[in-house]
Structures are given as structure tokens and as C-alpha cells.
Amino acid sequence: GDHWGYGKEDGPSAWHRHYPVAKGSRQSPIDIIPDEARRDSSLGPIFLKYDRCTSLSIANNGHSVVVEFDDSDDRSVIQGGPLDNPYRLKQFHFHWGGKGCEGSEHTVAGVGYASELHLVHWNAVKYTTYEDAATAPDGLAVLGIFLEQGDDHRWLHTITDVLYMVKFKGSATNFKGFNPKCLLPSNLHYWTYLGSLTTPPLHESVIWIVLKEPIVVSEKQLGMFRILQFSGEEEDQRMRMENNFRPPQPLKERILKKRC
Numbered sequence: 001g002d003h004w005g006y007g008k009e010d011g012p013s014a015w016h017r018h019y020p021v022a023k024g025s026r027q028s029p030i031d032i033i034p035d036e037a038r039r040d041s042s043l044g045p046i047f048l049k050y051d052r053c054t055s056l057s058i059a060n061n062g063h064s065v066v067v068e069f070d071d072s073d074d075r076s077v078i079q080g081g082p083l084d085n086p087y088r089l090k091q092f093h094f095h096w097g098g099k100g101c102e103g104s105e106h107t108v109a110g111v112g113y114a115s116e117l118h119l120v121h122w123n124a125v126k127y128t129t130y131e132d133a134a135t136a137p138d139g140l141a142v143l144g145i146f147l148e149q150g151d152d153h154r155w156l157h158t159i160t161d162v163l164y165m166v167k168f169k170g171s172a173t174n175f176k177g178f179n180p181k182c183l184l185p186s187n188l189h190y191w192t193y194l195g196s197l198t199t200p201p202l203h204e205s206v207i208w209i210v211l212k213e214p215i216v217v218s219e220k221q222l223g224m225f226r227i228l229q230f231s232g233e234e235e236d237q238r239m240r241m242e243n244n245f246r247p248p249q250p251l252k253e254r255i256l257k258k259r260c
């Protein structure tokens, strides 16, 4: 099973022991410095075609809460922006902090948000399976959306109201008819760069597209994420799921880009 986590012994600073790519040349997340982002005239707008998406389940995988989609055809895709073809929506999940402190993975000029939503898509045009795409340099496209603490988010309730059903690692339940379009901010201005999965296996296979505008959610809703446990129901050690974020990694020879 997974022998990594977010604790002192098994957390991000230890991941390189089992996953040496942790010290690679295109690791994620990064600290986004807006003034250093290079305008790129070849970057067009991104298009999210989620209208026919089919959510299937919501689950606690011991690292986050994940909503899985039917990715057997191109019914829900992201395209445009830095992408050469449509990428299929496979799942989305969140990263968050402890009470009132940071929690996002990407930071903006050194400042973190309370949480970060990742919508994970894969290049089904070039690769036959998700697993093949997840190890290819242009295999995945992850859309990152910051969550800022403030007023209640009307639609996030659809998710936070069912978290009690997936409290323990390994639990899952039906979650049909959810369209993540309701979790998007009003405008899709973005930064983009070549990076990696932010958890093991840390594959350097992700084209990151991070939206500039956060969505606003309440502290109460953020608190609902913290009823989740890293641990399974049978384990006697209760481990509240929080601070499941990797800190920013060196940019190295990469250039952060933005649309003109």
C-alpha cells in the first residue's frame, strides 16, 4: 500500500527516499510570481466542456477526497490554452490546511490560500490508458483553482454535505450528477507551466494550468474537510485529514507563462 503521507516521518521531505524524482527538474507545486510570468501570444483561452460530464463516486483515498468521472469517452474535456488536443476529465480532489492556516499547494508571491482544487485530465488522444498518460511528459493536464476563505459557496455544499459518508480511508459512495463547472471562478485567466504530480509517484507528466481568480468558500465549509481521516475505520489511531499539501518546489530551468 501507500507508505507515504504528510506526517513528520512520511511527509514531503521524506518522499525522495522512495520517489527519487522528488528532486527532479520539473516538480510541483511552485511559488507563482506574477511579475515574472512571461506573456505568450501563442496561448489562447482554455475551454472546459463539462456539460455532458458523468461523475461516478466520491472517495477517501487516505490522502484526499476524490470525485471520479467516467472517462471512457470525450464527454468532458479541457482544451485550448497550452494544450495541443483535448484532455479527458478523470477526477478532482482537494488539498487544504489546518484551522485558519495555509493549505494550497501553489502559492502566489509567497502567499498561500486556504485550499486548492485540482481537476485532473489525461491525454486520451496520444495515450491508450490513464496509467500510460500519467508517466508521459504531456500526459496529464491539471487545472488548479484556489479556494479563499470568505462567504459560503452555494455549490460546494453538494460536496461538503456528503463528506461524513467518506470519513475513513478506503470509504467511497455513489456521487452521480455533479458537474464541476459550478466550482469555477468567473474568469479563466491562468498561469501555465510544465510540472509534476504533487504527490507520489510525483511523475513529471503534468501541464499545469492555475487559475488566477480564487473561488470563495466559508470557514465552516473548509472545516467540513477536516472531519475526514487519513486513517481507516479499523485503525485505533485517529488521524484528522488536514495539511495534505506539498510545499513549493524549485522552479529550476522553467518559465511560468501567461496569456496576453
Ligand SMILES: CN[C@H]1CN(c2cccc(OC)c2)S(=O)(=O)c2sc(S(N)(=O)=O)cc21
Binding pocket: 063, 091, 118, 120, 131, 134, 135, 142, 196, 197, 198, 199, 200, 201, 203
Ligand atoms: C495520490 N494522488 C495521485 C494519484 N494519481 C495516480 C493514479 C494512478 C497512477 C498514477 O501514476 C501512475 C497516479 S493521480 O494521477 O490521480 C494524481 S493527480 C495528483 S495532483 N495533486 O498532482 O493533481 C495526484 C495524484
Ligand SMILES: [Zn+2]
Binding pocket: 093, 094, 095, 118, 198
Ligand atoms: Zn492535487
